[in-house]
Amino acid sequence: MKSKINELNNLYSSVLDNIEQVRRCMGSHHIDHALVFLNTHHIKLDNEIVRIQYPIPTILCKLNGIQTKIGLDLATNETYIGFIKFTLTKEDLLSFNFEALRSFRIGIYGFYYYQELVNFDDLEQIKLNASRSGESVLHIKTRISSIKQIENIIDKMTEKKETSSQKRFSMISYVCDCQQQITIDTYSGQCPICGKDSPHKRKVEATCSICGRHCLKDQYGNGECENCGWQFERDEESLEKARGISYPMLVTPTTAREQFKKGLPFKATFNEFINGLYFYSEMQFEHDNIMYEVYFEHDEKIIFCSSEMIQEYSSREDFQNNAHINKRLLKDIWHEVKNPNFMQCG
Numbered sequence: 001m002k003s004k005i006n007e008l009n010n011l012y013s014s015v016l017d018n019i020e021q022v023r024r025c026m027g028s029h030h031i032d033h034a035l036v037f038l039n040t041h042h043i044k045l046d047n048e049i050v051r052i053q054y055p056i057p058t059i060l061c062k063l064n065g066i067q068t069k070i071g072l073d074l075a076t077n078e079t080y081i082g083f084i085k086f087t088l089t090k091e092d093l094l095s096f097n098f099e100a101l102r103s104f105r106i107g108i109y110g111f112y113y114y115q116e117l118v119n120f121d122d123l124e125q126i127k128l129n130a131s132r133s134g135e136s137v138l139h140i141k142t143r144i145s146s147i148k149q150i151e152n153i154i155d156k157m158t159e160k161k162e163t164s165s166q167k168r169f170s171m172i173s174y175v176c177d178c179q180q181q182i183t184i185d186t187y188s189g190q191c192p193i194c195g196k197d198s199p200h201k202r203k204v205e206a207t208c209s210i211c212g213r214h215c216l217k218d219q220y221g222n223g224e225c226e227n228c229g230w231q232f233e234r235d236e237e238s239l240e241k242a243r244g245i246s247y248p249m250l251v252t253p254t255t256a257r258e259q260f261k262k263g264l265p266f267k268a269t270f271n272e273f274i275n276g277l278y279f280y281s282e283m284q285f286e287h288d289n290i291m292y293e294v295y296f297e298h299d300e301k302i303i304f305c306s307s308e309m310i311q312e313y314s315s316r317e318d319f320q321n322n323a324h325i326n327k328r329l330l331k332d333i334w335h336e337v338k339n340p341n342f343m344q345c346g
């Protein structure tokens with residue numbers, strides 16, 4: 001049994017790699033999606049079709065408002081790795097962006113109805129036929145032979161949204177009340193299957209603690225201010241009081257308010273950075289395009305290093321007063337430091 005599973009895992013590893021690529025593409029387009037697994041599957045083994053149980057990944061999402069399913073499969077030959085299928089009403093079919101599928105052989109079908117779109121010159125006639133069919137729901141389906149094709153379709157189907165460089169890439173996964181495993185790439189998302197708000201949807205009215213503008217938080221008190229870029233945390237004032245930092249921003253609300261007033265970007269002071277070290281144990285910053293790390297070793301010793309150098313300090317005071325970059329004390333050149341923050345994983 002175990003060797004059978006290993007065999008299947010090896011067999012399907014390319015499928016899982018492919019689905020990861022598609023998910024990354026969805027992530028970069030901020031498309032909410034669900035990853036679901038279909039279990040029963042037929043494969044051809046030694047010229048015999050056998051039914052096996054193996055979780056085949058499928059992505060469900062909406063592209064430009066149209067219910068979309070992307071199924072990936074074993075490459076049985078060079079021209080097939082899966083399919084993309086759109087489910088839509090007849091009205092939506094008339095305005096469907098067929099251009100996104102121009103180089104494909106497309107099947108359009110309902111329960112009783114099937115036609116193939118091979119030549120784009122026939123498109124208008126085919127749309128007309130479909131709209132006259134008795135079907136209320138139609139599917140548009142095409143076979144896919146590379147991940148690049150899927151990425152191209154996603155590119156063409158999704159309107160380019162203006163994303164400010166400030167916008168962080170974020171992704172959360174959770175099990176929705178509809179029992180689907182959902183992955184959404186924005187904090188304002190809804191379950192792409194049942195439409196229920198995600199638990200992290202920003203919908204609680206609030207006032208930004210830094211700039212004073214109106215903003216939205218989630219039910220847990222998390223959120224980010226679109227005006228000043230501050231990221232809220234439920235207990236930010238008490239965290240500042242107790243540890244002299246905020247999380248995940250590091251810079252304290254008090255410092256952030258001063259910086260906002262002066263029109264400066266948020267940046268932790270050297271002292272806040274060290275407070276962060278004692279809170280989180282691993283920190284990083286940039287100086288002169290070089291990444292530096294500061295972390296604890298054996299609980300006591302503070303290591304300060306880059307790929308070029310390494311320094312050791314025995315205490316907070318020792319680090320604070322003596323850490324240096326090329327003999328220039330860190331405390332004196334803190335204004336040159338960029339992005340001091342908690343160590344980012346990955």
Ligand SMILES: [Zn+2]
Binds near residue numbers: 176177193
């Ligand atoms: Zn749901």
Ligand SMILES: [Zn+2]
Binds near residue numbers: 209211228229
């Ligand atoms: Zn704000």
